[in-house]
Every structure is written in structure tokens, then in C-alpha cells.
Amino acid sequence: MFAAYLVVTLLTSAVNGAAAVANLIGHDYPKSQADKMGVPHSWMRPLGTLLGAGALGLLAGLVVPVLGALAAAGLVLYFIGALWAHLRVGDHALGPWSVFFCLPAAAxxxxxxxHGLG
Structure with a gap:
């Protein structure tokens, strides 16, 4: 069980960390998604910071399990908000969203x- 927990946690952290970096450096993909969703570019850094905090929280959770659970729950909530943004503008191409949502849910x-809490 530990191997599955470790792999899912590390993969989720890596994917969300990469997304955080893309937001923070102003990569074209997050900008195009923000434009598509009607999200101002001024939100890119705060959203990237939230993704980065979630990624680091998952890693910290390997030492302090409650931090990992809270970070994963926070990322799940973040991506529920992203779903709302997609649906609000009528975007039903949710393939990438589903990956980003399912990873923290699995973590x-x-x-x-x-950790015996479930």
C-alpha cells in the first residue's frame, strides 16, 4: 500500500508543480486557458501559487500526513472551481481537467x- 501511496503522491505533486510553474512564468497554455475561461491574467500568479502550495503540501504530507490530506483536499476544491469555470463558459472539453482532478482525489x-483514516 505504501508504494501506491508514494507513487500517487509524487505524481500528483509533480504534475501540479509543473502546472504551478507554467502559471507563474506566464506560459502560453495557461494564458490561453484563462482567456477561454474569461479569467483575468492577473489571477495567473495567485492560481499558480495555490497549485504550488498544493504540490509542496503533498510532499510535506509524506512526513506529516494531515498536511498531505489537507493539500490534496485543497487541490480537489481548486479543480472543482476549475470545473465551474469551464462549465460557466460552455467548455465541455474536460479531458485535461479530469486528469488534474482525479490525481489529487486519488492522492x-x-x-x-x-494512514488509516479512511
Missing amino acids: LAANLAY
């Missing part, structure tokens, strides 16, 4: 299962 489930 949360693995954390809770491994």
Missing part, C-alpha cells in the same frame, strides 16, 4: 487509506 484517497 487524498491513498493518504487516508494508508
Whole structure:
């Protein structure tokens, strides 16, 4: 069980960390998504910071499990907000969103299962 917990946590952290960096450096993909969703570019850094905090929180959760659970839950909530943004503008191409949503959901489930909280 530990191996699954570790792999899911590290993968989720890496993917969200990469997304955080893309937001923070102003990469074209997050900008195009923001334009598509009607999100101002001024929100890119705060959203990237939230993704980065979630990624680091997942890693910290390997030492302090409650931090990992809270970080994963925060990322799940972040991506529920992203779903709302997509649906609000009528965007139903949710493939990338589903990956970003399912990873922290799996990390949360693995954390809770491994640490006996689920």
C-alpha cells in the first residue's frame, strides 16, 4: 500500500508543480486557458501559487500526513472551481481537467487509506 501511496503522491505533486510553474512564468497554455475561461491574467500568479502550495503540501504530507490530506483536499476544491469555470463558459472539453482532478482525489484517497483514516 505504501508504494501506491508514494507513487500517487509524487505524481500528483509533480504534475501540479509543473502546472504551478507554467502559471507563474506566464506560459502560453495557461494564458490561453484563462482567456477561454474569461479569467483575468492577473489571477495567473495567485492560481499558480495555490497549485504550488498544493504540490509542496503533498510532499510535506509524506512526513506529516494531515498536511498531505489537507493539500490534496485543497487541490480537489481548486479543480472543482476549475470545473465551474469551464462549465460557466460552455467548455465541455474536460479531458485535461479530469486528469488534474482525479490525481489529487486519488492522492487524498491513498493518504487516508494508508494512514488509516479512511
